[in-house]
Amino acid sequence: MLDQLTGTDKGLVHALETVVVNTPFASFCGAQILNASPGSVELAIDVRPEIMNQHHGFVHGAVLGFVADSACAWAAGTLAGDVVTSEYKLHFLAPAVGQRILGRGKVIKASSKIVVTQADIVCVNKGSEKLVAVALATIVKV
Amino acid sequence: MLDQLTGTDKGLVHALETVVVNTPFASFCGAQILNASPGSVELAIDVRPEIMNQHHGFVHGAVLGFVADSACAWAAGTLAGDVVTSEYKLHFLAPAVGQRILGRGKVIKASSKIVVTQADIVCVNKGSEKLVAVALATIVKV
Amino acid sequence: MLDQLTGTDKGLVHALETVVVNTPFASFCGAQILNASPGSVELAIDVRPEIMNQHHGFVHGAVLGFVADSACAWAAGTLAGDVVTSEYKLHFLAPAVGQRILGRGKVIKASSKIVVTQADIVCVNKGSEKLVAVALATIVKV
Amino acid sequence: MLDQLTGTDKGLVHALETVVVNTPFASFCGAQILNASPGSVELAIDVRPEIMNQHHGFVHGAVLGFVADSACAWAAGTLAGDVVTSEYKLHFLAPAVGQRILGRGKVIKASSKIVVTQADIVCVNKGSEKLVAVALATIVKV
Numbered sequence: 001m002l003d004q005l006t007g008t009d010k011g012l013v014h015a016l017e018t019v020v021v022n023t024p025f026a027s028f029c030g031a032q033i034l035n036a037s038p039g040s041v042e043l044a045i046d047v048r049p050e051i052m053n054q055h056h057g058f059v060h061g062a063v064l065g066f067v068a069d070s071a072c073a074w075a076a077g078t079l080a081g082d083v084v085t086s087e088y089k090l091h092f093l094a095p096a097v098g099q100r101i102l103g104r105g106k107v108i109k110a111s112s113k114i115v116v117t118q119a120d121i122v123c124v125n126k127g128s129e130k131l132v133a134v135a136l137a138t139i140v141k142v
Numbered sequence: 143m144l145d146q147l148t149g150t151d152k153g154l155v156h157a158l159e160t161v162v163v164n165t166p167f168a169s170f171c172g173a174q175i176l177n178a179s180p181g182s183v184e185l186a187i188d189v190r191p192e193i194m195n196q197h198h199g200f201v202h203g204a205v206l207g208f209v210a211d212s213a214c215a216w217a218a219g220t221l222a223g224d225v226v227t228s229e230y231k232l233h234f235l236a237p238a239v240g241q242r243i244l245g246r247g248k249v250i251k252a253s254s255k256i257v258v259t260q261a262d263i264v265c266v267n268k269g270s271e272k273l274v275a276v277a278l279a280t281i282v283k284v
Numbered sequence: 285m286l287d288q289l290t291g292t293d294k295g296l297v298h299a300l301e302t303v304v305v306n307t308p309f310a311s312f313c314g315a316q317i318l319n320a321s322p323g324s325v326e327l328a329i330d331v332r333p334e335i336m337n338q339h340h341g342f343v344h345g346a347v348l349g350f351v352a353d354s355a356c357a358w359a360a361g362t363l364a365g366d367v368v369t370s371e372y373k374l375h376f377l378a379p380a381v382g383q384r385i386l387g388r389g390k391v392i393k394a395s396s397k398i399v400v401t402q403a404d405i406v407c408v409n410k411g412s413e414k415l416v417a418v419a420l421a422t423i424v425k426v
Numbered sequence: 427m428l429d430q431l432t433g434t435d436k437g438l439v440h441a442l443e444t445v446v447v448n449t450p451f452a453s454f455c456g457a458q459i460l461n462a463s464p465g466s467v468e469l470a471i472d473v474r475p476e477i478m479n480q481h482h483g484f485v486h487g488a489v490l491g492f493v494a495d496s497a498c499a500w501a502a503g504t505l506a507g508d509v510v511t512s513e514y515k516l517h518f519l520a521p522a523v524g525q526r527i528l529g530r531g532k533v534i535k536a537s538s539k540i541v542v543t544q545a546d547i548v549c550v551n552k553g554s555e556k557l558v559a560v561a562l563a564t565i566v567k568v
Contacts, residue, residue, distance in 0.1 A: 024195045025202035053166045060167035061211050061227055066204035085203055086540060087564060089231040089373045089420060089515060091400050093393040108418060109377040113539050113566065114512060116375050116418075134392060134400075136373060136420050138513060138564055140539065228398060229422060231373060231515045231562060233542050235535040250560060251519040255397050255424065256370060258517050258560075276534060276542075278515060278562050280371060280422055282397065308479045309486035337450045344451035345495050345511055350488035369487055373515040 012036035012078050016043075019074070029066055033074075039107040041074040043067065047099055059096035059123065059132075068119045068135035071105030076115035076139035079107055083115065088137035096132040098125030115139040154178035154220050158185075161216070171208055175216075181249040183216040185209065189241055201238035201265065203275075210261045210277035213247030218257035218281035221249055225257065230279035238274040240267030257281040296320035296362050300327075303358070313350055317358075323391040325358040327351065331383055343380035343407065343416075352403045352419035355389030360399035360423035363391055367399065372421035380416040382409030399423040438462035438504050442469075445500070455492055459500075465533040467500040469493065473525055485522035485549065485558075494545045494561035497531030502541035502565035505533055509541065514563035522558040524551030541565040 016033040020026045035042040045067060047059055054060040068090050076083050102122040109116045121133035158175045162168045177184040187209060189201055196202040210232050218225050244264040251258045263275035300317040304310045319326040329351060331343055338344040352374050360367050386406040393400045405417035442459045446452045461468040471493060473485055480486040494516050502509050528548040535542045547559035 019197055023197040023202070024191065024193055025204055026196075028193045049166065051166055051170045054168075055161055055165040056226075060165070060208075062167055062204055062208035065207040065211065065232075066202075069203050069207065084198075085234060087231060087233040087513075087542075087562075089229060090207075091229040091392075091420060091422070092227060093400060108375070109415075116377060116513075118418075131393075134402075134420065136375060136418065136513075138375070229371075229400075229420075233534070233562060233564070235542060250517070251557075258371075258519060260560075273535075276544075276562065278371075278517060278560065280517070303481055307481040307486070308475065308477055309488055310480075312477045333450065335450055335454045338452075339445055339449040340510075344449070344492075346451055346488055346492035349491040349495065349516075350486075353487050353491065368482075369518060371515060371517040373513060374491075375513040376511055 009037045016041065016074055016077070025066065026070060029063070031070060036074070036078055038078050039075060041071060041078060041105045043070055043074065043103045045101050047101060056095065059101060061092060064092070064096060064101065064121050064133045065090055067101050067103035068121050068133060069137070071103030071119035072117040072135060072137035073139050075105030075107050075117050076110070079110050080115050080139070080141045082142040083139045084142055086138040086140045088135050090133055090135045092133050094130060094132050096123040098123040098130070100124040102129070113141060151177070151179045158183065158216055158219070167208065168212060171205070173212060178216070178220055180220050181217060183213060183220060183247045185212055185216065185245045187243050189243060198237065201243060203234055206234070206238060206243065206263050206275045207232055209243050209245035210263050210275060211279070213245030213261035214259040214277060214279035215281050217247030217249050217259050218252070221252050222257050222281070222283045224284040225281045226284055228280040228282045230277050232275055232277045234275050236272060236274050238265040240265040240272070242266040244271070255283060293319070293321045300325065300358055300361070309350065310354060313347070315354060320358070320362055322362050323359060325355060325362060325389045327354055327358065327387045329385050331385060340379065343385060345376055348376070348380060348385065348405050348417045349374055351385050351387035352405050352417060353421070355387030355403035356401040356419060356421035357423050359389030359391050359401050360394070363394050364399050364423070364425045366426040367423045368426055370422040370424045372419050374417055374419045376417050378414060378416050380407040382407040382414070384408040386413070397425060435463045442467065442500055442503070451492065452496060455489070457496060462500070462504055464504050465501060467497060467504060467531045469497055469500065469529045471527050473527060482521065485527060487518055490518070490522060490527065490547050490559045491516055493527050493529035494547050494559060495563070497529030497545035498543040498561060498563035499565050501531030501533050501543050502536070505536050506541050506565070506567045508568040509565045510568055512564040512566045514561050516559055516561045518559050520556060520558050522549040524549040524556070526550040528555070539567060
């Protein structure tokens with residue numbers, strides 16, 4: 001994913017922004033990189049209910065899945081460069097009601113082949129945050 | 143999800159088509175119900191690469207995640223009516239290259255509160271099928 | 285699992301010790317309840333290498349699985365009473381080398397039917413702790 | 427795990443029996459290799475209720491976890507040689523009541539670094555089989 005790793009957090013943010021530009025689905029979702037440092041990343045998307053919701057009026061799980069997968073893969077990418085997601089598990093904890101979704105990814109363990117990561121998915125509704133999903137993922141170096 | 147369960151497969155297909163109409167993200171993805179019977183469902187989406195791809199040029203994992211989650215939830219819905227996904231695990235097996243994604247969901251075990259389901263996610267490229275992801279999910283009755 | 289929930293942490297520890305006594309596999313493993321409070325629990329086992337190891341000389345994953353499953357189920361039990369594990373995912377992070385295994389379980393979200401929990405599995409080797417596994421589990425009220 | 431892969435199924439069974447002998451926890455559980463072929467394995471254990479049960483009188487989930495983990499890792503080992511389990515997810519489907527537990531592991535996809543596997547865990551009660559758990563695992567070559 002990240003072709004070039006840099007030593008500065010600003011460099012990591014910039015590298016991830018380039019990933020977003022080159023990832024049609026991430027661009028379509030409007031993914032924004034809020035923070036990045038070695039082993040962690042925070043991204044956000046703005047909710048477009050007319051596209052992103054499910055049948056109960058909440059943000060669709062697939063959108064939360066995108067944020068979870070990206071938070072995990074991009075956190076791994078800050079340490080491991082170009083990566084792909086091997087597998088993830090996603091728990092939905094509460095209905096996602098709000099205007100903005102945050103994904104906070106963190107590396108738990110990076111080994112030579114595999115990076116184990118976790119992510120918290122938070123929904124922001126009128127300024128207050130709620131944890132709506134958690135994920136555990138296996139990310140693999142390309 | 144399914145407000146009315148019917149005894150015929152045609153009725154199940156029709157009920158799921160109504161779910162798609164009422165689910166903005168599923169409508170956006172163009173989800174089509176190919177088959178449905180008690181305990182199983184098959185859906186399809188046509189790939190729009192300019193929106194649905196990732197940075198290596200394959201179909202994005204979040205799109206496969208949508209198909210997996212829907213295949214599992216809708217298979218559960220054929221037995222349990224209105225449901226939500228509690229959690230799922232998704233393994234990516236191969237790059238998703240093709241024009242069409244199929245999701246085949248099946249109930250493994252339905253108990254009073256919880257329905258355990260699995261799904262195979264298949265990518266169709268120029269007429270030939272390839273298994274690109276598998277999922278195991280916990281679906282809960284509303 | 286817990287037939288009686290009490291308002292005091294000492295009461296929770298005592299209730300869990302009764303669970304251990306009534307659970308042959310937990311008794312066999314020598315599970316000890318170190319701490320318990322509403323929504324969290326810490327347990328320990330002493331490693332018996334002649335029984336509990338695998339072929340590389342580390343503690344067997346099934347023993348870590350026992351600690352993970354118990355930490356999750358018992359943490360849920362402090363809030364929900366008698367429970368069973370519906371599913372869990374367990375990541376192995378590092379070889380488990382040491383004399384003692386600790387399991388620290390915590391409730392992430394308790395709803396009416398389901399309790400989502402996580403656990404850290406720690407191996408203590410000559411007094412120093414190492415995180416060797418993490419788990420995410422779905423626990424269901426009986 | 428398997429130091430030497432052989433071209434015959436009898437050779438695979440023999441190689442796995444050597445693994446069991448060298449794995450204290452597997453020996454303790456009395457793991458028996460019933461069948462092995464490239465990409466699949468079937469193992470069995472006899473239930474000793476006084477050690478292997480949980481508090482409701484069923485076989486403990488950790489014992490099913492051992493069978494699931496072993497079925498997945500050993501199935502991968504038939505193709506990949508020495509392996510370790512990276513992660514698995516285990517769903518419990520029904521109370522495990524019976525005298526014998528079977529684990530049937532199968533490789534879904536073997537790539538250069540990672541082998542994705544699944545397992546069915548079956549409990550045999552007075553001669554009749556019941557599916558009591560299913561697993562999906564990531565196995566890594568050493």
